[in-house]
Amino acid sequence: MGTGLLFTEDGSAEVVAASFAGTPDARLKRVMTALVEHLHAFVKEVELTEAEWAVAIDFLTRTGQKCDAARQEFILLSDVLGVSMLVETINHRSGGTATESTVLGPFHVVESPPRALGDDVALDGKGTPCLVEGRVTGPGGEPIAGATVDIWQANEDGFYDVQQPGVQPPLNLRGLFTTDAGGRYWFRSVVPRYYPIPDDGPVGELLAATARHPYRPAHLHFIVSAPGYRPVTTHVFVAGSPYLESDAVFGVKESLIREVPEVDDPARAASVGLPNPFRVLTFDVVLRT
The missing domain is CATH 1.10.287 (Helix Hairpins)
Structure with missing residues (x-):
């Protein structure tokens, strides 16, 4: 028409x-x-120019061609341009009363396996042992029993399991936990470390051409949800990690940074099934209604 x-x-x-x-x-x-x-x-x-537009079309074409079941190059492009973070921020304004959201990232591409509280998600035996624990509450501080806590992280070498099929055990460093009657969750893992986003594709070419590094600071991914509350997609970042102030995908928020202190307590280590000493990462999550 x-x-x-x-x-x-x-x-x-x-x-x-x-x-x-x-x-x-x-x-x-x-x-x-x-x-x-x-x-x-x-x-x-x-x-x-016409030549520049042709380069842009080729770039976008190759970005799509790089996508497969284990890799989402378009999400990566959205991430490095800050669009993913902006969309998250606009759609999940917390008003300072709930846990802040951040980017989903390109590696939530498989369903996390249901695991029991206290299970060890580090199946490859690499990294510094760490107890991850916290509580899920509502805006009034009420504990939320039966909340689901979906977590995933990269391994000690800086790769997610889907990036290394045949190298890492399937579903390594992933888990779907359910909070207890007090809204508590806990599991065994390893201290997250910083790593580069995949830079062997078009997005990596863009970063190199603009003199940007591909690194993300050390973090652990979370999606926390419960009936009657708004879910939150977020990270917890390790205090003192390199790249906190220059995250390649702009995902860091001050409220999401936590210390990961060492605990030297043989009795507690034995009770949680970790060698002594070990690290503890505490991350409480507040959901909105």
């Missing part, structure tokens, strides 16, 4: 936006109109 307008450089966005006038979904119409307006403004501002 024609718009009644002819394409010109000055009026390009207006012409294309008018083509969406009959869109029955009001939200889709708004999103597409704004997208066209900003995209055309960008092209005009930088006076994009």
